[in-house]
Amino acid sequence: MIRIAVLGSTGSIGRSTLEVVARHPDRFQLVALTANRSVGTLGEQVRRFNVPVAVVADETAERPVSTAGVSWASGRSAVLDVAGRDDVDVVVNALVGAAGLEPTLRALSAGHRLALANKESLVAGGELVLRAARAGSADIVPIDSEHSAILQCLRGRDAASVHRIVLTASGGPFRGRNREDLERVQPSEALRHPTWDMGAKITIDSATLANKALEVVEARYLYDLDYDHIEAVVHPQSVIHSFVEFVDGSVLAQLGFPTMELPILYALSYPERVADRALRTFDPVEASPLTFEAVDHDAFPLFGLGVQAGRDGGASPAVFNAGNEVAVQAFLEGRIRFTEMADVVGEAMKRVGDHPVSSVQDVLDADAEARLVTSEAVDAR
Ligand SMILES: NC(=O)c1ccc[n+]([C@@H]2O[C@H](COP(=O)([O-])OP(=O)(O)OC[C@H]3O[C@@H](n4cnc5c(N)ncnc54)[C@H](OP(=O)(O)O)[C@@H]3O)[C@@H](O)[C@H]2O)c1
Structure with a gap:
């Protein structure tokens, strides 16, 4: 039995992961689920799968209706606790954005296999993530289909x-x-x-x-x-x-054929292959x-800007990623145009400049500065 914690179980990858788990009850067992604010969906999931631990990351979210046999917790540190639990074999990181970085590091340091959908954590903290994987002798198995x-x-x-x-x-x-x-x-x-x-x-x-x-x-x-x-x-x-x-x-x-359930199944069962008739x-x-x-x-x-950030190294990928997160949100809120997303991210990359990275704090600082500078660039439009 492979024991699984899903960070971000209420999102698109999280829900697909639960569908895969539901088809293989003899192989996979869910031990903890987390959401940001979707308390209702999380409650349904823990009831459906008999999951003993549920975490809501955002402490301002509504309080969950108590569910018998479920231990509820809230806050970012509770998400980190889930990532580092002793009774877990695989941590699925299906969070969105750089918020996934510290849970990625915690899961790897604890020696868990990381089934990684949250590419932003690897982009923002690349070398640190690889170092944590080496220190914890842990595998990173990507969920991104590519x-x-x-x-x-x-x-x-x-x-x-x-x-x-x-x-x-x-x-x-x-x-x-x-x-x-x-x-x-x-x-x-x-x-x-x-x-x-x-x-x-x-x-x-x-x-x-x-x-x-x-x-x-x-x-x-x-x-x-x-x-x-x-x-x-x-x-x-x-x-x-x-x-x-x-x-x-x-x-x-x-x-x-495009489905995320196949790379999810592969990441959960790696290096084995598991038959699944539901897949087309x-x-x-x-x-x-x-x-x-x-x-x-x-x-x-934005494609060229992001690759350039990768080539520049140091904190540049974290800056690109944070700037991009702010730009996407501003576009979704109708505050900037589609084409302006690249403009504000490019501006943030120029203004924040190069920073070396030797600790998680360096990444978090670069991320925070990039968010501030990109928000200013958005406001200036
Ligand atoms: N969707 C795909 O097909 C796909 C394919 C390849 C890679 N990926 C990658 O997988 C990751 C997840 O994508 P998605 O499409 O599944 O995203 P999504 O549908 O937006 O789901 C994100 C999940 O993370 C939770 N969350 C959001 N912000 C959080 C925060 N600050 N702290 C803690 N939890 C937070 C959300 O909780 P709430 O529901 O409460 O908001 C939700 O459970 C991304 O990195 C994406 O690039 C996705």
Whole structure:
């Protein structure tokens, strides 16, 4: 029995994780769930799965109706306690944003396998996260479908045999539009993703391609490749989840119809493979045609900005990530235009500048400064 804690169980990845667990009661057991404010949904989940521990991160959220046999707690430190519990084998980090960094570090330091959806924690705290994984002798198994694909293509192969990896990107709802067209797009249009059904923040990141930049940085840390050997290509059908090219020119890819339940199942059961009849069988004829396009850097400048932040290193990826979180929220609230998200993030990156990182506090400070500076840039518009 694999004992699982799900951080962010009420979100899109969290709910998909629970559906996977529900189909394999003989294999997986939920020991703790957390939400930010969705107390009602969390209550339903702990009742449905008989989970003994429930945590609400936001202390100002409504108080839960007491549920027999469930221990309720609240606050950020209670989320950290869940990540570090002794009775857990796998921590699923399905939180959104840099709020996931400290739980990621806590889970790894405790020696738990980290099934990581929260890419922002790896982007913001890259070296620190790898250090915590080494110190805790803990695995990070990605849930992002692209990184899961790469892991599956790489298994059992010598790292020196890899020439490059190519991450696929759906291109989002605005694929093919130019910068001028994008000036007037509304949040409701940006939230309509053509192939994936996800939380609001990652859906906007997919529309701007900031998500793909975060994934490039994530891949750099997960697979220890330098940025010259990590590329992205637009693949609108989201069937090929990524490619790995080896030094002899041979290319492996992992395919499947888009569903997050497959990479979630793989991350929970890794390195085993578990049969799951509920997952849609692949059919190459139905999946056809599979097409590819280059990334349009002019229309989607957040992609280049994010990769540059990764190349700059230090606190720059944390600054990009925090600035982007503020920009996404401001766009969703109608305070800035779609195209202004890149402008305010670029401004924040210039104003905050380079900072070395040697501790979590360095990352948190850079994150806080970037949020402040980006908010000022938003207010100035
Ligand atoms: N959705 C996907 O298909 C997908 C695919 C690949 C990677 N990812 C990554 O997975 C992560 C989660 O994405 P999602 O789409 O599942 O997000 P989501 O639907 O917005 O869910 C986020 C979850 O985290 C909780 N949460 C939000 N802010 C929090 C905070 N400050 N402290 C503690 N808990 C907080 C939310 O609780 P409440 O419900 O109470 O707000 C919810 O349970 C992101 O990093 C995303 O990039 C997602």
